[in-house]
Amino acid sequence: MAVTGPAELLATWEAGLAQQAGGRALLLHRAARREAGTDALLSVPLGERAADLFALRRALFGDRMQVKIDCADPECGEAMEFELDAGEMGARPRLPEGGLRVEEGEWVVRFRLPTPADLAAVPAAAVDAEDARRLLGARCALSALRGGRPAAGEELARLPDPVLKRFAEAAEQADPAAEVVLNIACPECGAATPAELDIAAYLWTELDAWARDVLLDVHLLASAYGWSEPQILALSPLRRRYYLELCADA
DSSP, X not given: OOOOOHHHHHHXXXXXXXXXXXXXXXXXHHHHOTTSOHHHHHTSOHHHXXXXXXXXXXXXXXXXXXXXXXXXXXXXXXXXXXXXXXXXXXXXXXXXXTOEEEEETTEEEEEOOOOHHHHHHHHHHOSSHHHHHHHHXXXXXXXXXXXXXXXXXXXXXXXOHHHHHHHHHHHHHHOGGGSEEEEEEOTTTOOEEEEEEOHHHHHHHHHHHHHHHHHHHHXXXXXXXXXXXXXXXXXXXXXXXXXXXXXXXX
């Protein structure tokens, strides 16, 4: 993966300030796959996007990821901090040819893996969590047989819970990076604390901190030397830091 330059990263950050989580994830994915169009990015499996974002994170900030959470036990609440290796995260989907085949009772259904477009569309139309599961299942169903005959559109919209459960299990096995949940044992009380690792949100937080630091560097160097922002961004981080040290010593 070619590392995106600082000017492009700042443009991504600036565009993301006016976006919500979904829009920011798309911007980050576009930075990771600069050759792909919006429709293509929204149509990849969720684990594929996560793998691209973990690769972008490694290229920009390295392998070591610091994670901070609080113990889930209300009587403890211990602040915990640990490290993850980004190189070990983000396994790409393993989708069988022809999609995920689910058999349950009289049903035989083939599904595709959920995509960012599905996640964006389903919550907006869903009444509750159960309705969201049904809408997601209907969107991802490629074909369905019920008692040996093709299922109609209305039947696909009302797939039974056991079929949807099987679909969720098959999707989790085929695309484990789509939703990464860590179970951390508290060193103080031993309680297990589940924590979802959302790489898009994590990477956006890092990009936000990086962008604000870079803009402060630009401000200080422009004030000291009269250089333009493009001239300052063209400096390597090491040279930029050296000039800042000279400013501090002056």
